[in-house]
Amino acid sequence: MAASTLLPASSDGPLVVLVSTRAILTLPDDSLLLTPATISVSPITGKIVSIVPSVLPRNSFPPSTTYADHSPRLLLPGLVDAHVHLNEPGRTEWEGFNTGTRAAASGGVTTVVDMPLNAIPPTTTVDGFRAKLAASQGQCWVDVGFYGGVIPGNAHELLPLVEAGVRGFKGFLIDSGVDEFPAVSSTDISLAMTTLKDTPTTLMFHAEMIPPISDSVGDSVQSSLPPLAPHGELASYNTFLESRPPAFETYAVEEILSLAVLAPQLHLHIVHLSAIECLPILRKARERGINITAETCFHYLGFASDSIEDGDTRHKCCPPIRSQTNQDRLWEELVADDSCIRTIVSDHSPCTPELKLLPAHLEQVQHVDEHRTAMRHSDSGIDMTLPRDDTANALLAFTSKDRGDFFAAWGGVSSVGLGLPILYTTAAERSAQGDKVPSIVDIVRMCSQATAKQVGLSHSKGALRVGMDADICVFDDADEWTLRAHDMRWKNRCSPWEGHTFRGRVHETWLRGQNVFRLGGANDGFIGGKPVGRAIVEKRTG
Incomplete structure (x- = not known):
C-alpha cells in the first residue's frame, strides 16, 4: 500500500498525526488490512489527509504537528x-x-x-x-x-x-x-x-x-x-x-x-x-x-x-x-x-430503572425527579398522560407489582x-475453546464498514482511508477491566453487562480530527467540555 496525500499539509494548517504498529486500514477495493500505519489528519477539514503503512518517527513532521504514538494499541475506524x-x-x-x-x-x-x-x-x-x-x-x-x-x-x-x-x-x-x-x-x-x-x-x-x-x-x-x-x-x-x-x-x-x-x-x-x-x-x-x-x-x-x-x-x-x-x-x-x-x-x-421492575437485590438507589415530564408507557400498562398526582399514584402502584415480572x-x-x-x-x-470466530478485522467490518454502508455513509464514515472523516478509535486489546456503574455514561445506569469483566477497552476517540474522549482524562474523559457532534442531514445517495 503506497502512501497517499489528499491535500498539501500547508493548506490544512498544523496536522494531527496518530501512529501505531497496528491499524486497520481500508484499501481501494474495500478490503481491510491490519498493518502498521501513520495517519495524518487535518483538524480544520476533519479529514484524513494521508496514510503511510509504516510508523514514521516524530521528527518526520514539522514542530507544530500534534503527534501521538499509540503502539501497540489498535487504531480502528470509529x-x-x-x-x-x-x-x-x-x-x-x-x-x-x-x-x-x-x-x-x-x-x-x-x-x-x-x-x-x-x-x-x-x-x-x-x-x-x-x-x-x-x-x-x-x-x-x-x-x-x-x-x-x-x-x-x-x-x-x-x-x-x-x-x-x-x-x-x-x-x-x-x-x-x-x-x-x-x-x-x-x-x-x-x-x-x-x-x-x-x-x-x-x-x-x-x-x-x-x-x-x-x-x-x-x-x-x-x-x-x-x-x-x-x-x-x-x-x-x-x-x-x-x-x-x-x-x-x-x-x-x-x-x-x-x-x-x-x-x-x-x-x-x-x-x-x-x-x-x-x-x-x-x-x-x-x-x-x-x-x-x-x-x-x-x-x-x-x-x-x-x-x-x-x-x-x-x-x-x-x-x-x-x-x-x-x-x-x-x-x-x-x-x-x-x-x-x-x-x-x-x-x-x-x-x-423503575420501569425495569428489578428485584431489590439488583436495584440501585435512584434519584427520582418529581418534576419530570409525564408520558405514556403502554407496554407496562401505565397511563402517564394522567395529571401529575394521578401519574405519581399510578407509578407507585406499578412499581409495587411483583418485582422481576418479565411481562410488566x-x-x-x-x-x-x-x-x-x-x-x-x-x-x-x-x-x-477452539471455535472459529471473527477477528478484530471482521469486527471492524461488521461494526464500522458495513454499518456505514447500511445507512448510506460509506463515502465518509466507517473506514481509515484518505479523504474519509477522521473518525478514529484507539483500542487497547490487552486492557482487562470490569464494568461498574460509574463506567455507564448513558442516563440510567442499569444494564445486564454490569459486573462483567472484559478484555479490551477504548482509550481515545477522535471525531472528524478532534479528540473527544480520553480514558482517565478530566471531565470524565470528555475533551473540550462541550459536544462537537453534528446531525447528519445530507440526502442519501447510495
Missing part, C-alpha cells in the same frame, strides 16, 4: 452504531442526545443512527424530524443520523423524509410498545415498498409477527397479552421466552419476503435478528436475488437464556435472548461465507459504547 434509541424529545428521562452520545464516544462509536420511535413526536413526519433535529442541537458528542418511521397512514411522508435526509426507515410487524408508533399491516408494507422502490434507502423491520393460530402454540393466542398468554411464573425467564417463540420471527420474515417482489431493488433489512430459524429463510431469499440483509446485537451474542436468572429483567428485550445453542449458531453465521448477518449493533433501548417490565438493553469489548472478549473466549 464505530457506526446503526441502531440506537436516544428518545429525545419527549422521553428524556429514559435517554437523551447528550448522555447517549457521551456513552457512544466513550466506546469508540463516532456515529450513531437514532431510531424513529420512543421520542415524542416520533420521526414519522417531516415535522417530527424537524423537532428531533432541533432537540439535538448542541448536545451531540458524536455525529448522529436518523431513521424515519413507517406506520399506518404515513406513506405520503416517506419521500419528503428521504429528501430531508433520513438514513432509512423502520416499521414494526408487532406492537411496538408505544402508542404513537403502531404496527404496520401487509397493506402498509406494500405501500411503503412501492413508495420507496426507486430511492437509495433501506427499509427495515422489527420482524416479529403472531402467526396464524394453526401455526402457533395453541388457541391461547386468541386472548394473549402480550403477545402469547404466559403459562408459568411471570418472573421466570423461560416463561417470557416461551411467549415469543422463534415462529414469531420466521413468520414475519416470510411475510416481508412475500412482498419483496414489489420493490426488487430496494434494500430490505431485518433489525435485531435473534432466532436462528430465520437464517435458512434469508439465505434462500438472497440466493433468489432478493436484496435483504440482517443485523444481530451484542446481547444476543453475549447472553444466553440458559444463564439468565429469574427476575433479572435487565435482560428483557424483544425479540428475546434465546438459548446457548441459538447463540452458538449466531456466532457460526458471523463467519459463514455470504453471511445473512452483515452488521452488529447495540439496539441501545434504555428506560428509567420494559424491554430493552442498555449497551451503547460497549460493543468492542463485548465482541472482542466473547470472541477470545470462544477462540480459546
Whole structure:
C-alpha cells in the first residue's frame, strides 16, 4: 500500500498525526488490512489527509504537528452504531442526545443512527424530524443520523423524509410498545415498498409477527397479552421466552419476503435478528436475488437464556435472548461465507430503572425527579398522560407489582459504547475453546464498514482511508477491566453487562480530527467540555 496525500499539509494548517504498529486500514477495493500505519489528519477539514503503512518517527513532521504514538494499541475506524434509541424529545428521562452520545464516544462509536420511535413526536413526519433535529442541537458528542418511521397512514411522508435526509426507515410487524408508533399491516408494507422502490434507502423491520393460530402454540393466542398468554411464573425467564417463540420471527420474515417482489431493488433489512430459524429463510431469499440483509446485537451474542436468572429483567428485550445453542449458531453465521448477518449493533433501548421492575437485590438507589415530564408507557400498562398526582399514584402502584415480572417490565438493553469489548472478549473466549470466530478485522467490518454502508455513509464514515472523516478509535486489546456503574455514561445506569469483566477497552476517540474522549482524562474523559457532534442531514445517495 503506497502512501497517499489528499491535500498539501500547508493548506490544512498544523496536522494531527496518530501512529501505531497496528491499524486497520481500508484499501481501494474495500478490503481491510491490519498493518502498521501513520495517519495524518487535518483538524480544520476533519479529514484524513494521508496514510503511510509504516510508523514514521516524530521528527518526520514539522514542530507544530500534534503527534501521538499509540503502539501497540489498535487504531480502528470509529464505530457506526446503526441502531440506537436516544428518545429525545419527549422521553428524556429514559435517554437523551447528550448522555447517549457521551456513552457512544466513550466506546469508540463516532456515529450513531437514532431510531424513529420512543421520542415524542416520533420521526414519522417531516415535522417530527424537524423537532428531533432541533432537540439535538448542541448536545451531540458524536455525529448522529436518523431513521424515519413507517406506520399506518404515513406513506405520503416517506419521500419528503428521504429528501430531508433520513438514513432509512423502520416499521414494526408487532406492537411496538408505544402508542404513537403502531404496527404496520401487509397493506402498509406494500405501500411503503412501492413508495420507496426507486430511492437509495433501506427499509427495515422489527420482524416479529403472531402467526396464524394453526401455526402457533395453541388457541391461547386468541386472548394473549402480550403477545402469547404466559403459562408459568411471570418472573421466570423461560416463561417470557416461551411467549415469543422463534415462529414469531420466521413468520414475519416470510411475510416481508412475500412482498419483496414489489420493490426488487430496494434494500430490505431485518433489525435485531435473534432466532436462528430465520437464517435458512434469508439465505434462500438472497440466493433468489432478493436484496435483504440482517443485523444481530451484542446481547444476543453475549447472553444466553440458559444463564439468565429469574427476575433479572435487565435482560428483557424483544425479540428475546434465546438459548446457548441459538447463540452458538449466531456466532457460526458471523463467519459463514455470504453471511445473512452483515452488521452488529447495540439496539441501545434504555428506560428509567423503575420501569425495569428489578428485584431489590439488583436495584440501585435512584434519584427520582418529581418534576419530570409525564408520558405514556403502554407496554407496562401505565397511563402517564394522567395529571401529575394521578401519574405519581399510578407509578407507585406499578412499581409495587411483583418485582422481576418479565411481562410488566420494559424491554430493552442498555449497551451503547460497549460493543468492542463485548465482541472482542466473547470472541477470545470462544477462540480459546477452539471455535472459529471473527477477528478484530471482521469486527471492524461488521461494526464500522458495513454499518456505514447500511445507512448510506460509506463515502465518509466507517473506514481509515484518505479523504474519509477522521473518525478514529484507539483500542487497547490487552486492557482487562470490569464494568461498574460509574463506567455507564448513558442516563440510567442499569444494564445486564454490569459486573462483567472484559478484555479490551477504548482509550481515545477522535471525531472528524478532534479528540473527544480520553480514558482517565478530566471531565470524565470528555475533551473540550462541550459536544462537537453534528446531525447528519445530507440526502442519501447510495
